[in-house]
Amino acid sequence: MFLNSTKKKYISMRFLSFIIFLSITCSIFSSGFPAEGPSGSCDVVTLDSSSQKELHHKLDSLRAEHVLDSVDFLQNEDSLIGDNEWEELEIENVLEHWKKYQKTKLDAWGVRKLLRYAPKGSKELIKLLIEDDEAFERVNNIIVDFVGCQDALIAYWDETNMLHKGSRALYYSIFSKILPKINNKLNSSLYTLELSQILGIAKPAFTLLALLGVSGVLSGYFCAKFYGMPFSWKQSIIRGFKKPIDNHNIFPAVYKDEYDYNLVDKTRESQIKLYRYLTKGTLGDSYVVIKVALKKLLGKVFGQNGCTSMLAGGVSAGFNGGMLAWGDYQRCMSFKNSVNRIIFLHKTAEALQHNLVAIADLLRSLEGLGLLGDMCNVDKNPLVIENIKKYTQAKDMPVGLKELFKFLGSSTFESKASYVYSRGSLLKTHLLLTHVKNDMIPLLQNIALLGGYRAIAHMVRDHKDARVGFCFVKPEVTSNGGPMVRMKNAWLPLIDIDKVVTNNVNLGVDGGPRNAVVTGPNGGGKTTFMLTVALNLLLSSLGIAAADEAEMSGFVKIRTSLRPQQDLKSGLSAFMAEHKRVDQVDKSIHSCDGNILVLLDEPYKGTVEIESATRIYKFGKKIATKSNCMLLLATHLRKPIELPAATANVFTNYQMGYIETKSDILENRGFTRTFKILDGPAIWWFDDADKRARFIDWLCEQEIKD
Numbered sequence: 001m002f003l004n005s006t007k008k009k010y011i012s013m014r015f016l017s018f019i020i021f022l023s024i025t026c027s028i029f030s031s032g033f034p035a036e037g038p039s040g041s042c043d044v045v046t047l048d049s050s051s052q053k054e055l056h057h058k059l060d061s062l063r064a065e066h067v068l069d070s071v072d073f074l075q076n077e078d079s080l081i082g083d084n085e086w087e088e089l090e091i092e093n094v095l096e097h098w099k100k101y102q103k104t105k106l107d108a109w110g111v112r113k114l115l116r117y118a119p120k121g122s123k124e125l126i127k128l129l130i131e132d133d134e135a136f137e138r139v140n141n142i143i144v145d146f147v148g149c150q151d152a153l154i155a156y157w158d159e160t161n162m163l164h165k166g167s168r169a170l171y172y173s174i175f176s177k178i179l180p181k182i183n184n185k186l187n188s189s190l191y192t193l194e195l196s197q198i199l200g201i202a203k204p205a206f207t208l209l210a211l212l213g214v215s216g217v218l219s220g221y222f223c224a225k226f227y228g229m230p231f232s233w234k235q236s237i238i239r240g241f242k243k244p245i246d247n248h249n250i251f252p253a254v255y256k257d258e259y260d261y262n263l264v265d266k267t268r269e270s271q272i273k274l275y276r277y278l279t280k281g282t283l284g285d286s287y288v289v290i291k292v293a294l295k296k297l298l299g300k301v302f303g304q305n306g307c308t309s310m311l312a313g314g315v316s317a318g319f320n321g322g323m324l325a326w327g328d329y330q331r332c333m334s335f336k337n338s339v340n341r342i343i344f345l346h347k348t349a350e351a352l353q354h355n356l357v358a359i360a361d362l363l364r365s366l367e368g369l370g371l372l373g374d375m376c377n378v379d380k381n382p383l384v385i386e387n388i389k390k391y392t393q394a395k396d397m398p399v400g401l402k403e404l405f406k407f408l409g410s411s412t413f414e415s416k417a418s419y420v421y422s423r424g425s426l427l428k429t430h431l432l433l434t435h436v437k438n439d440m441i442p443l444l445q446n447i448a449l450l451g452g453y454r455a456i457a458h459m460v461r462d463h464k465d466a467r468v469g470f471c472f473v474k475p476e477v478t479s480n481g482g483p484m485v486r487m488k489n490a491w492l493p494l495i496d497i498d499k500v501v502t503n504n505v506n507l508g509v510d511g512g513p514r515n516a517v518v519t520g521p522n523g524g525g526k527t528t529f530m531l532t533v534a535l536n537l538l539l540s541s542l543g544i545a546a547a548d549e550a551e552m553s554g555f556v557k558i559r560t561s562l563r564p565q566q567d568l569k570s571g572l573s574a575f576m577a578e579h580k581r582v583d584q585v586d587k588s589i590h591s592c593d594g595n596i597l598v599l600l601d602e603p604y605k606g607t608v609e610i611e612s613a614t615r616i617y618k619f620g621k622k623i624a625t626k627s628n629c630m631l632l633l634a635t636h637l638r639k640p641i642e643l644p645a646a647t648a649n650v651f652t653n654y655q656m657g658y659i660e661t662k663s664d665i666l667e668n669r670g671f672t673r674t675f676k677i678l679d680g681p682a683i684w685w686f687d688d689a690d691k692r693a694r695f696i697d698w699l700c701e702q703e704i705k706d
Contacts, residue, residue: 060154061105067157068109068448071441079116080541081558084581088562088599089534091115094494101455101462103143104150106444110452115538119449121382123543127472128376129457130544135375136461138368139454145358145365146447152355153444156437163355164434166348170427172196187431194424197349244331247324249282255289283320291316353413353426356433360413363405366447367392384453387446400436407432460544468497473540474551483553483595483630484508485533490547492532493539501525501675505533507630508553513652515623515631517640520682521695524656525675526634527562530599533632534558537597555630556594559585562601575606582619589629598623601634613639617646624650641681655682660691670698 081089095108102108114122129136155161172192175183186192221236246253294312295304302308369388373381381389389395394402407413407429412421433440463469468491486509489502508514518526536545540552561584564577582603589596603619604612617639623631624647631651633640643651657674671694684691 057105060151061108063158064105064150064154065109067154067441068106068445071438071445073113073445074117074119078556080118080538080556081116085534085558085560086116088560089531089538089558090494091535091538094535097493098455098459101458102451103455104146104448104451105154106146106150106448107451107455110448110450111455112452113445113449114452114456114542118541119383121376121378121380121384122453122541124376124378125372125382125384125453126457126460126542126544128372129453130460130472132375135372136454136457138372139450139457142362142365142369142447143451143454145362146451149355149358149362152358153440155355156433163348163351166344167352167430169345170196170349170352171431188428190422190424190428192424193427194422196427197345197423246282247327250284250287251282252284252288253282254285283324286320287313287316290319349423349426352430353421354416356408356426356429357413357416359433360408363392363408384446384449388443388450391443398436398439400432401439404429404432404436456542456544463497466497468500468502468546469548470539470544470546471548471550473543473545474549482508482627483514483555483597484551485537485553485630486549486551487533487536487545487547488549490532490536490545490550492528493535493546494531495528502547503529503532503675503677505677507533507652513644513649515620515629515643515647515651516633516654517620517643517651517681518632518634518654518656518677519636519641519685520656520658521636521685521692521699523699524658524673525677526656527601528675529654529656529677530562530601530632530634534560534597534599553595555597557588557592557596558599559588559596560599561585561603562599573606575604578604578606586619586622589623589626592628595628595630598629598631600631602636603633609637613637616640617643620651621646624648636685638686652679653681654678655680655685658695660694669694671695 086092091112095111098111099108102111113119129139155164158164172183172186175186186196291312294315295309298308298312366388369385369392373385373389376382380386391397391401391405394405397405407425410422410425412425413429460470468489485505485507487505490505491497491500491502506512507516518529520526532546536547536550537552537555537558539545540550540555545552561578561581564574564581582600585598585600589598600616600619604615606612616633616635616637620631620633620640620643623629624643641653644653655678657676657678659672659674661670661672663669
């Protein structure tokens with residue numbers, strides 16, 4: 001009998017120890033994250049205005065582009081243009097015009113890379129997307145799927161993201177500082193991660209349990225041992241759940257017949273009553289105990305009378321009421337925090353699962369790109385399709401990335417609406433993506449290219465019925481391998497289509513002049529004409545041109561000197577800046593193995609006209625001997641218009657069209673700029689001083705009006 005009683009006590013103590021240990025352990029499983037895993041991603045922020053939303057979108061796009069640029073892209077390929085040309089051709093402004101055709105935050109990056117490098121298969125892929133509705137819809141669906149997960153993916157590189165910070169609470173952190181290897185092993189096992197979800201909810205659940213009964217069990221157990229009373233688990237648990245009710249019962253349950261203060265610690269009866277008070281006492285009992293104690297204390301000071309009894313009762317009521325209110329408040333807040341904790345853990349896991357399902361959907365949709373390659377009717381798939389297929393077919397991928405894709409392909413990530421899924425797989429996949437995210441960057445780069453192709457194809461398709469549109473560039477057949485550009489009704493994508501003026505371009509056609517000197521006053525469109533040629537040549541690397549018809553030879557470089565800037569800090573004057581840039585262009589021409597387009601806008605300015613004119617003329621004659629160079633030269637000087645005669649018509653002269661309105665009424669006099677390119681030099685600009693003066697006066701008036 002004694003042994004059985006001892007055994008029961010031993011088991012009770014073990015069980016009690018387990019409860020205490022579980023409480024302490026659960027309290028340790030708080031916000032922690034594996035030592036090797038940084039957090040990532042950007043939380044959704046509620047914004048109040050369209051300008052704030054636009055700013056948020058730009059910041060996300062910059063973050064995305066920073067991620068994409070962190071890994072080299074086409075590093076072995078030569079760019080058609082350099083940074084100087086990118087700026088002087090105002091390509092960023094062109095992209096701003098095309099912004100409405102972009103869907104993802106990576107599209108702008110993709111379009112930039114396409115314009116710079118035109119990867120293998122670009123012409124065939126863009127043509128397919130423009131002509132074939134099924135192919136365009138297939139790519140469009142992939143991009144739509146990417147839109148659904150782009151924030152979730154980009155988020156893995158954002159260390160300020162609140163969702164990823166919150167997800168740390170789903171992982172083990174108990175050994176993160178003292179034994180990080182063991183901690184990481186716990187976080188790498190599906191089974192222990194499943195257990196972490198149970199333990200994560202166990203802590204707030206245990207707090208709730210403590211509020212609803214465990215405290216009654218503990219107090220009953222220790223009181224029983226201290227006063228030598230029999231202990232019953234069943235009765236203690238029942239009393240624990242009844243305790244919150246008893247705490248608000250104003251009627252005494254133990255001291256119904258008043259409290260005998262003199263019996264405390266002297267008789268067995270008082271000890272039994274004290275035990276009952278500690279385990280079953282109500283608010284009324286507490287009132288009685290404190291009132292009697294205060295009454296006795298005050299009686300020694302003021303004597304026993306009615307006032308002393310009333311004062312003791314008032315103080316006892318106030319004290320018990322205050323303590324009850326404070327306890328209720330603490331229990332309420334503890335209950336609220338415990339419930340919020342459980343909700344938070346559930347919502348965090350749910351948000352992670354939603355994001356990873358979106359990423360899994362994207363990977364599944366990318367598997368359909370193989371058919372798109374077959375539709376291009378080329379011997380080998382375009383580069384972007386080949387690169388993406390390496391991921392969808394798990395070819396030559398790092399081990400961690402293969403494991404990640406394996407998990408993303410599991411049933412856990414088949415549906416966003418599912419509430420039944422493996423939490424261990426969820427946490428394992430999230431952790432894997434955190435670790436191997438940089439291996440995903442090449443895939444993101446190629447998705448950005450795919451988005452760029454779709455955006456450009458959408459832009460061309462959208463102009464099909466517009467006033468001006470795009471065409472496919474025909475391969476040149478008439479230039480004998482030299483530089484040639486022939487376009488009908490070419491226009492500049494930088495200008496609004498309702499205002500743009502089209503021009504025909506014929507350079508190097510059938511052995512004709514391949515270089516041009518463009519003359520005329522400011523504001524007539526000389527630079528616009530040159531930009532039209534350069535930007536369409538850039539687009540031709542993708543197989544399209546902003547024109548009704550286009551035929552061009554292949555070019556490997558475009559070099560410009562449109563507005564070199566002086567640098568006083570470096571002692572570089574305006575003229576020296578011009579001279580330095582032209583010298584750089586000259587070196588590019590001599591080092592170029594293929595055809596090169598060169599744009600010069602008023603070179604060598606900053607010194608006397610005769611010196612500038614002489615240098616331009618000499619440079620033109622030098623270029624005339626370079627059969628691989630096409631030069632467009634805009635100038636206000638007369639000497640360069642002699643280049644056609646001096647170079648056996650390797651050069652030709654163009655001028656911008658103007659119409660002068662003559663009238664007896666002063667207000668009706670003026671000029672109209674047609675922005676049309678005309679054959680021959682602008683002789684009137686050099687020889688007719690009166691007309692030149694009238695034009696300059698009119699131009700100044702227009703500037704003042706504007």
